[in-house]
Amino acid sequence: MSLSFRMEEQFADHIPALKRFARTLTAAPEHADDLVQDCLERAIRKKSLFRQPSNPRAWLFKIMHNLHRNQIVQKRPIANSDELERIVEPPQQLAVAELKDVRTAMQLLSKEHQEILMLVAVEGLSYKEAAQVLNVQKGTVMSRLARARDHLRALMNGEHQFKGEKR
Structure with a gap:
């Protein structure tokens, strides 16, 4: 071969x-x-x-x-x-509602935050590998990921603060 x-x-x-x-x-x-x-x-x-x-x-x-x-x-x-809906088997009842909430919250994130969450959290790339993919510094990946997680968490908790907005 x-x-x-x-x-x-x-x-x-x-x-x-x-x-x-x-x-x-x-x-x-x-x-x-x-x-x-x-x-x-x-x-x-x-x-x-x-x-x-x-x-x-x-x-x-x-x-x-x-x-x-x-x-x-x-x-x-x-x-x-709607990536999350396509990569997960259709769950039952409560899980369906939770998945829709996550998908909706993900769509409210900036494109940069969606990309970084997909590469690191879903695909499991290291910070260094994600930095190479996105052509940014490793520190940029780390800070974007932290902000993306914070924004996603806030949206999931019912807060409407995202993309750098202050309440």
Whole structure:
């Protein structure tokens, strides 16, 4: 088995995580699927730039994030999504209401806060890996994550304070 085939096989292992992140970045599932496909195509074309022992998932997220930013600049219609509803099996009764509350609160967060929560809290990237994906400093990731968690917690507690607003 060639090194190239193994690398592409590794990329395939990360497709579910790529789809979740793409849905966080985009509004429509078809846009998310297109973003995943574009990301994988670019990764395969540029696989010679991947350096072992780097985390291939973080590298793929970085490619996706850059592609998404480029699409925004090109004015392609891409917006926000209901990611939490898509990644969780439909729970029963009370859990359904709680999930809707979390999804609604997530939508009230800034795009930066949604991205950082998805990368660190859902996808499990380290602060360093998330910083590389977002092209920011590790300290920026830590502070954004802390603010995002605070805002989400406040919204879940019924407070309507978010995006830096003061009561």
